[in-house]
Amino acid sequence: MEILELAWIFEWLNENLLVPIVGDGEFGILVRNLILACSVFGLLSLIALCLVWWERKVSAHIQQRFGPMMTGWHGILQTVADAVKLIQKEDIVPALADRKVFFWAPVICFVCAFAAYIVIPFGDGLIVSDLNVGILYIIAITTFTIISLMMAGWGSNNKYALLGGMRSAAQAVSYEVPMALSILGVVMVTGSMSMQEIVKAQSAWYGFHWNIFFQPLGFVIYVIAATAEANRTPFDLPEAEQELVAGFNIEYSGMKFAMFFLAEFVNMFTVSAIATTVFLGGWNGPWLPSWFWFLIKTLGMVFLFMVFRWTYPRLRVDQLMEFAWKVLLPLAFLNILWVGLYEEVFSKW
Amino acid sequence: MPADYSAVLVFIIAGTGIVVFTFLLSWFVQPRNPYKVKTETYECGEPIFEQSWTQFNNRFYIFGLIFVIFDVEAVFLFPWAVAFKSLGLFALVEMVIFITILLVGLVYAWKKGALKWV
Numbered sequence: 001m002e003i004l005e006l007a008w009i010f011e012w013l014n015e016n017l018l019v020p021i022v023g024d025g026e027f028g029i030l031v032r033n034l035i036l037a038c039s040v041f042g043l044l045s046l047i048a049l050c051l052v053w054w055e056r057k058v059s060a061h062i063q064q065r066f067g068p069m070m071t072g073w074h075g076i077l078q079t080v081a082d083a084v085k086l087i088q089k090e091d092i093v094p095a096l097a098d099r100k101v102f103f104w105a106p107v108i109c110f111v112c113a114f115a116a117y118i119v120i121p122f123g124d125g126l127i128v129s130d131l132n133v134g135i136l137y138i139i140a141i142t143t144f145t146i147i148s149l150m151m152a153g154w155g156s157n158n159k160y161a162l163l164g165g166m167r168s169a170a171q172a173v174s175y176e177v178p179m180a181l182s183i184l185g186v187v188m189v190t191g192s193m194s195m196q197e198i199v200k201a202q203s204a205w206y207g208f209h210w211n212i213f214f215q216p217l218g219f220v221i222y223v224i225a226a227t228a229e230a231n232r233t234p235f236d237l238p239e240a241e242q243e244l245v246a247g248f249n250i251e252y253s254g255m256k257f258a259m260f261f262l263a264e265f266v267n268m269f270t271v272s273a274i275a276t277t278v279f280l281g282g283w284n285g286p287w288l289p290s291w292f293w294f295l296i297k298t299l300g301m302v303f304l305f306m307v308f309r310w311t312y313p314r315l316r317v318d319q320l321m322e323f324a325w326k327v328l329l330p331l332a333f334l335n336i337l338w339v340g341l342y343e344e345v346f347s348k349w
Numbered sequence: 350m351p352a353d354y355s356a357v358l359v360f361i362i363a364g365t366g367i368v369v370f371t372f373l374l375s376w377f378v379q380p381r382n383p384y385k386v387k388t389e390t391y392e393c394g395e396p397i398f399e400q401s402w403t404q405f406n407n408r409f410y411i412f413g414l415i416f417v418i419f420d421v422e423a424v425f426l427f428p429w430a431v432a433f434k435s436l437g438l439f440a441l442v443e444m445v446i447f448i449t450i451l452l453v454g455l456v457y458a459w460k461k462g463a464l465k466w467v
Contacts, residue, residue: 033356037363087375095388096400111364118356129356136427137357158390159401170409173416180423187430250391255375259368318466321412325464329419329455333448336426340441343434 004289007125036128040117048265052079055265055306062310089254094156097251101155106252106259109148113266115141120273121195123283123291134195135187138274139180142229145267146172149248152260156251164247167317171228171235174324179225181332182218185339186211186278199282207284207293214342218335219279221328223304226271228324231264232305234312235320272301411463422451
């Protein structure tokens with residue numbers, strides 16, 4: 001069973017290939033991080049390709065269709081074909097657009113989603129760099145996505161795009177607060193913000209000492225806020241197809257559009273991975289290798305988000321904003337109070 | 350350990366590089382044929398009548414302000430949460446008082462109608 005853990009392969013490669021060539025000084029660390037960045041990018045592209053296909057299949061089956069069937073087994077190569085097509089598409093920049101802002105918006109959008117993967121624990125020892133501010137770092141860096149959506153809306157110089165960008169900023173900042181506060185309860189019981197520490201703190205009960213059993217309210221708040229943060233239905237007002245005709249990415253085409261699309265699916269995987277790590281015990285679990293447990297739980301969360309998208313209608317914009325401040329925020333404080341009382345009073349009796 | 354955070358910088362630079370590289374790759378294989386109608390701003394087929402860089406609803410600004418208050422509060426709460434177990438009941442009571450003061454602010458904004466989206 002130990003052999004199936006992937007961490008030893010990376011350690012072996014690091015010791016036998018990397019250290020003899022580049023050494024383990026500053027330059028060695030730089031090269032190591034660069035290689036890790038490229039492999040994480042490859043992994044994320046693969047995940048996004050699979051998720052796009054999966055989403056189309058899930059939506060099709062919910063609506064009693066088949067979805068893509070022609071390219072490969074059950075259309076599994078459909079997204080590869082889409083990616084090849086998008087590379088060949090003409091990159092149209094509107095004449096009135098602010099060209100610099102228009103160019104950098106998709107770059108920033110993707111880089112912020114990508115940089116969060118430094119602290120995602122894929123398995124026991126499978127983490128790029130276990131920063132001691134882990135969870136706070138993720139919350140901080142994924143918030144930058146809002147800036148890129150605002151840039152896309154403003155830079156396009158299009159009324160629909162600007163409205164979509166403004167809406168997404170208002171929505172994301174509103175749901176940011178309950179999201180951070182719902183994670184706070186877990187930080188309180190763990191006493192650390194490092195992602196690996198949070199996972200290890202849930203390893204009792206044969207790997208089933210999950211935080212969700214002690215803070216179900218926190219988990220529910222997190223899932224709702226994360227759906228809004230990832231701009232998924234029922235909170236997809238920024239890109240509401242029927243009224244804003246795709247919102248902030250209306251003027252984008254070709255690879256720039258592909259980057260927004262990629263970042264959207266990467267963000268969905270990120271919020272699922274955080275939910276897994278923080279509330280569902282991360283890579284803890286019996287018998288199977290740790291990365292496999294992580295993948296099962298995370299894909300389960302992704303599936304939940306997909307089912308949300310295809311079964312709930314969209315909210316109205318005033319309902320959306322008032323729900324964040326008048327319902328979720330007081331509930332998040334209630335959750336903190338509950339965790340505090342549980343830790344300090346009930347568990348000591 | 351300062352080496353910890355070098356990964357952040359490397360990821361940001363490498364991520365930017367990879368994205369710009371894919372744009373460059375796409376630049377070499379794509380057709381380029383812009384003309385006036387194609388580069389017009391999309392407005393459901395109508396000719397645009399003014400720029401979209403205009404004034405917008407100040408609701409966005411008010412929500413931004415409320416967000417700053419509560420997000421700074423969340424940042425205050427994180428160090429407290431890390432040290433929570435060693436501080437004990439006293440810290441919990443103190444934090445409840447701190448949160449109550451902020452909640453009074455939220456209730457005030459609520460009663461004033463600042464949380465109402467028109």
